[in-house]
Amino acid sequence: MWIFLHDFAASVFIPNSEMQTAAGVGSPRLRPLFGGALSAVIPYNVTDISELREIPDNQEVFAHPHTDQSLIVELLEYQGQVADQDAARYHFEDIAGSNKAQEPGAFDVSNVAALPKAEVSLSECSSAWMLKGTQCVSKFNEEARNTVSIHLGLLRLPQFSTDILITFNDPQSISPDSSSASAALTHREPWTVDDFRRTLLSLTLHDAGLFG
Secondary structure, eight states: OBOOOTTSOSBOOOOHHHHHHHOOOSSOEEEEEGGGTEEEEEOSSOEEGGGTSOOOTTEEEEEOSSSSOEEEEEEEEOOTTSOHHHHHHHHHHHHHHHTTOOSTTSEEEEEEEEOOGGGOSOTTOSEEEEEEEEEEEOSTTOSOOEEEEEEEEEEEEGGGTEEEEEEEEEEEEOOTTSTTTTGGGOOSSOOOHHHHHHHHHHOEESOGGGGO
C-alpha cells in the first residue's frame, strides 16, 4: 500500500491478512473523522490504518484492502504566504519532497481547478481546489520506481489557520521489481476518482474545537 503523507513514512507495508480482516462490506457511508469533529462519505471497502498502526493525530488514513490505493485526510498548517490558486501545487510539491520525487521528470501536475463553493459541504472553507498529478516513487527505498497518480483536494480554512488536504493515491504503473508488484495483480473493486470526489465534497465540520 502506498501512503504519501507530510512528515510520515512514504510507504507502509500492511500484510494482506490484516487488510482483508479490517475491510468493511456495503456501500459508501458517512464516516466520523477525528473523533466526530469532521465527517465524510468514505468508500465501504476500506482498512482504517489507525486500527493497525499508530497514525499521527492530524491524519486519518484509509487503505484499499486489495490494491495499493490509499485515501488520506490531513489537517495541516495554513500556508498564508501561498496564494489560493498556488496552494494545491505547493502541497503536492511538498509531498514530492517527502517521496524523494523532486528530480526532473519525477513528478508532474496535469490539472489544478477551483471547486465551486456550492458543491462543497464544508461551507466554512474560503476556497476549495482539486489537483491531478503523478509522481514516480520507490517503496521502502527500493531501486524500482512506480508511477502513482495523485488526486489532491484542498480546503482552505484561514480562520482556523488550517489547510485540509484529502489525497487519493492511485498506482498506475508498478515495476515488476517493486514489492507492490503482487498487489498490481489483484485490483478487485478499485476506488475511482468519483469515490475521491465524493469524499472531498462531503467533508463536513461538526466541532470547530478540533482546530484548538
